[in-house]
Amino acid sequence: MVMDYVWAHGPCSAELCRESLAATRPMKDSTVRTILRRLEQKGFVTHEIEGRTYIYRAAEARQNVAVRAVKSIIDRFCGGSVEELVVGMVNNAVIGRGELERLAHKIAREKTGEKPGTGARGRSARKED
Numbered sequence: 001m002v003m004d005y006v007w008a009h010g011p012c013s014a015e016l017c018r019e020s021l022a023a024t025r026p027m028k029d030s031t032v033r034t035i036l037r038r039l040e041q042k043g044f045v046t047h048e049i050e051g052r053t054y055i056y057r058a059a060e061a062r063q064n065v066a067v068r069a070v071k072s073i074i075d076r077f078c079g080g081s082v083e084e085l086v087v088g089m090v091n092n093a094v095i096g097r098g099e100l101e102r103l104a105h106k107i108a109r110e111k112t113g114e115k116p117g118t119g120a121r122g123r124s125a126r127k128e129d
Contacts, residue, residue: 003045044059
């Protein structure tokens with residue numbers, strides 16, 4: 001929750017983070033500070049000092065961290081095989097066939113430089129109502 005808050009709201013103090021999360025996840029100030037310190041030790045956040053207050057910010061975008069985490073999972077549990085991970089996700093109903101097909105089309109579009117919603121000639125691929 002703390003890291004999610006930092007990603008969503010940008011630079012913040014531990015106090016601002018605690019106050020903002022209090023309605024959904026009440027925590028002591030010392031708990032939030034400990035979490036932020038551990039996140040910093042792991043390289044997820046950095047801090048600057050403004051007066052006597054530490055201002056924390058995300059060291060990397062959420063997507064970059066997610067990519068590293070998935071890469072680690074692939075290496076540790078799937079022997080480096082992306083295919084093994086994806087097949088396992090399909091077999092265990094984490095990803096459906098339709099979603100997998102949409103992802104394949106999206107990847108193909110990005111490879112060709114085509115923008116979403118356009119055909120090969122740059123016109124909308126959607127039918128007009």
